[in-house]
Amino acid sequence: MDALDYIWLGIQAVFMGPEAFSVLGLSVSITVMMVLAGFLFGIVVGATPGLAGPFAMAISLPILISVFGYSPDALLPVMGFLIGIMKGATIGGAVPAILFNTPGTPDAFMTTLDGFPMAQKGQAKKALRVAHFSSASGDTFSDLVLFVCAPFLAIIVESYLDLPEKTGLLILSLSFIAAVIGGSVGKGLISIGLGLLAVYVGTGEDFYPRLSLGADGLSRGFPITTSVLGVLIIGAVFKELDEVWRQNRRSKATPVITQKGDQKLHWVDIKRLSPFIARSALIGTVIGALPGVGSTLAATLGYSSGRMQHQKSKPVGAPDFGEGAPEGIAATEAANSAVSGANLIPVLSLGIPGNAAAVFLILAAESIGGFNPGPAVFRFSPDILNPELVVAFGLFTCMTIANFFNWTIGGVFMRSMGFMINIPKSLLLPAVLLLTLTAIYVQETRLEAIWFALGFGVLGYIMRVLTISPLPFIIAFILGRNLEETARQAYSATGNDPFFLFNNPIALIFILMSVAVIIFSGRKPKKDAQ
Secondary structure (H helix, E strand, O other): OHHHHHHHHHHHHHHOOOOEEEEEEEEEEEEHHHHHHHHHHHHHHHOOOOOHHHHHHHHHHHHHOOOOHHOOHHHHHHHHHHHHHHHHHHHHHHHHHHHHOOOOOOHHHHHHHHHHHHHHHHOHHHHHHHHHHHHHHHHHHHHHHHHHHHHHHHHHHHHHHHHHHHHHHHHHHHHHHHHHHHOHHHHHHHHHHHHHHHHHHOOOOOOOOOOOOOOOHHHHHOOOHHHHHHHHHHHHHHHHHHHHHHOOOOOOOOOOOOOOOOOOHHHHHHHHHHHHHHHHHHHHHHHHHHOOOOHHOOOOOHHHHHHHHHHHOOOOOOOOOOOHHHHHHHHHHHHHHHHHHHHHHHHHHHOOOOOHHHHHHHHHHHHHHOOOHHHHHOOOOOOOHHHHHHHHHHHHHHHHHHHHHHHHHHHHHHOOOHHHOOOOHHHHHHHHHHHHHHHHHHHOOHHHHHHHHHHHHHHHHHHHHOOOOOOHHHHHHHHHHHHHHHHHHHHHHHHOOOOOHHHHHHHHHHHHHHHHHHHHOOOOOHHHOO
């Protein structure tokens, strides 16, 4: 079977899978409907300040698994729903940023700088149209890069990297994530260390459960659901509740925006915005392909680049960046949306999650089974069918469908979500906490899982108070077992050589790069040092 056969099988798996309903005798696939439902849900979540895509994915995943089960047919509907949330939340975050100067997601902060001034000038609908067009353009470009790059990168890794090199690559990935997330190498290493410590509790190949302290509850280790949802979601809820408690909410009248002037996006506008969108889409794609860097940095770099470009080519009388320039919205939204597709390049080609959304896609794959993201997924075998490769092309099809919904109905649905700003956090956050604990119990069905989740929630809260990013903890927890397994196999394959990382040239390069990343990232600029 060649590549075209696998692509066709992936498309068939999506459109000819289990039927949701039929219209005039034509079957409508449940996977297509789940992508649509996830996309609309993601827009609603993104338009709600205090929530974000990972919140919705965390709550949805256990519920989806309980509904669809653990059969291979469940994989594409569940992951299609999560992909829909990931894309919908990105464009939904621009709604409160433009209408109310409140970013729905962290990466939409830069959108407020020009979106809200445009709204104050009575150009809110036009600003939303600019945001949607730019976001959809950046997202589509990023997905195309993913479709091309992920298989080639995976084939290169599978062809040239053996067990020692893969071990070195995992160590390099953890070092890079520790260095770039959170702004402090020390805090990143602490977060990575805590994640590795947690994942090794109750595991290993010894005759007794490792690090369990003789407790039966710890002897089976921490379920991945409790640790991920506890640190990432429950910890964030605790921190938000703490802020709500500390700050008396001041009654804030919702501004009344009077629309005036032309609100449509014309061809002339698109032609003027295209250079900004193209440059930011490229920036977002490059940033997104690096594990752990995130869309906030991409939005900042895209906005800064667009501002320099705008200063050189600004027409006379046009507003500057920060004063309601549509180019500022276009540069920001194209950059942060381009991250979503590129973030899956390290996930699908290397098995390394780059952001929180990718964490939940890996979690879904591990929970349901039948798909292990990594280089082996893109193994083209002419004689034997590789089912994981069919799933991979099915995921690409789901992303294409989500882009189609984004271009067709995303703008209209996005512009109707302005009312979500009125939901108070004091009601929203307890509901999210209750749903998260319910979702954990649905999947684990034992009471100790709730206690584990609350304990990890407290840990996540403390980490946020100390400005330690929880994302390295999560990525280390996910990669920890894979790292140990790969290292053990490499040790055995090299004849019990304890220095296998240093006797292999490529593995040694990865280790040296890991040390270099930590050292150079930890160096303070001369001004700070003085």
